[in-house]
Amino acid sequence: MTGHTRPAQTEHRPPTEATVKQLYATAFRCGKPECPRPLYRMNNETGETILNSRIAHIHARRQGGPRWNPQMTEADNRSAGNLLPLCIEDAAEVDETPAHYPADLLREWKREQLREYDTIQRAWPITDDQAAEAAEQSFGPQQEAAATAAAAAVAQVARCASRLVETSRQQRRAAADAAAGWQAMRARWAQSLGPFFDPGTGDRLTSDEAQVEPPRRDTEECESALRATLRTAKEAIEPVATDLVAELGAVRVVARALGLRCDQVEQDARSLVSAATQWDLSDPGDGVWHQAVARLEAAVQALGAVWHEEDARSQPPQPTVPQSEATACPPAA
Numbered sequence: 225m226t227g228h229t230r231p232a233q234t235e236h237r238p239p240t241e242a243t244v245k246q247l248y249a250t251a252f253r254c255g256k257p258e259c260p261r262p263l264y265r266m267n268n269e270t271g272e273t274i275l276n277s278r279i280a281h282i283h284a285r286r287q288g289g290p291r292w293n294p295q296m297t298e299a300d301n302r303s304a305g306n307l308l309p310l311c312i313e314d315a316a317e318v319d320e321t322p323a324h325y326p327a328d329l330l331r332e333w334k335r336e337q338l339r340e341y342d343t344i345q346r347a348w349p350i351t352d353d354q355a356a357e358a359a360e361q362s363f364g365p366q367q368e369a370a371a372t373a374a375a376a377a378v379a380q381v382a383r384c385a386s387r388l389v390e391t392s393r394q395q396r397r398a399a400a401d402a403a404a405g406w407q408a409m410r411a412r413w414a415q416s417l418g419p420f421f422d423p424g425t426g427d428r429l430t431s432d433e434a435q436v437e438p439p440r441r442d443t444e445e446c447e448s449a450l451r452a453t454l455r456t457a458k459e460a461i462e463p464v465a466t467d468l469v470a471e472l473g474a475v476r477v478v479a480r481a482l483g484l485r486c487d488q489v490e491q492d493a494r495s496l497v498s499a500a501t502q503w504d505l506s507d508p509g510d511g512v513w514h515q516a517v518a519r520l521e522a523a524v525q526a527l528g529a530v531w532h533e534e535d536a537r538s539q540p541p542q543p544t545v546p547q548s549e550a551t552a553c554p555p556a557a
């Protein structure tokens with residue numbers, strides 16, 4: 225090795241206000257194709273223009289940030305070519321879920337935004353004060369901290385929810401074994417008495433059809449074994465559900481638009497806890513629990529997707545919680 229290798233920079237200075245003015249002088253609306261939001265909006269009463277956008281970095285300004293490119297020079301990083309004015313929601317979104325927004329895609333958006341300016345010749349020739357405001361809002365520490373916190377909270381909810389599903393799945397195996405033991409005992413008992421025939425037709429009947437049940441004293445041991453597994457399940461699952469609810473609270477604080485989706489996740493998590501702490505002998509496929517898992521997973525996905533798809537204002541789907549038909553074993557006390 226000869227000469228000095230300059231250590232790679234891990235953070236670049238923010239863009240200059242001159243660059244900010246240049247960006248707004250060559251763009252009219254959000255750089256996401258099909259997003260109609262203008263970069264500034266008008267207050268109809270006062271005629272004031274109000275900042276309606278943020279400037280996103282195609283490659284982040286800091287190591288570890290979205291689409292960080294260690295090869296990029298500082299001059300390139302803070303140049304207009306690496307910067308894309310977007311509406312506030314889309315600016316947050318491209319940084320929260322950068323995997324959905326690779327640099328090549330954002331560069332294509334950038335080209336499209338400039339093409340549109342060439343065509344319509346509409347843009348926002350802003351003042352120095354407005355440029356300073358846009359820079360502060362786009363690159364200031366508070367803005368970045370809020371975006372990071374929201375992303376972290378949504379990711380944490382997803383992790384907690386999958387831990388809840390996994391914990392309940394593990395506990396379900398023990399309950400299934402106990403229930404199978406109960407069923408096997410019934411089958412053995414029926415076999416020792418059978419076969420059974422319909423008194424009218426003489427047709428052979430199964431033990432279920434013949435409605436033979438072992439005497440109570442024989443079922444008690446099996447039933448108490450099943451109850452014990454459900455109590456253990458409850459002890460294992462409830463703390464995980466509590467963690468999930470706490471993380472949902474964190475999302476509600478940093479991303480209020482996601483409140484309805486958070487409510488849905490919470491409701492489905494509670495349904496899963498309820499399903500996982502009961503056992504219905506007449507539901508041999510454990511369908512109620514499987515449905516509860518599927519609903520929770522869909523709700524968590526919807527929470528992530530809404531962050532991504534930006535339709536947080538739409539109503540969440542109405543829950544279709546089936547009435548639990550658990551008859552054999554009520555919730556563990």
Ligand SMILES: [Zn+2]
Pocket residue numbers: 254255256259260261310311312313314
């Ligand atoms: Zn937009």
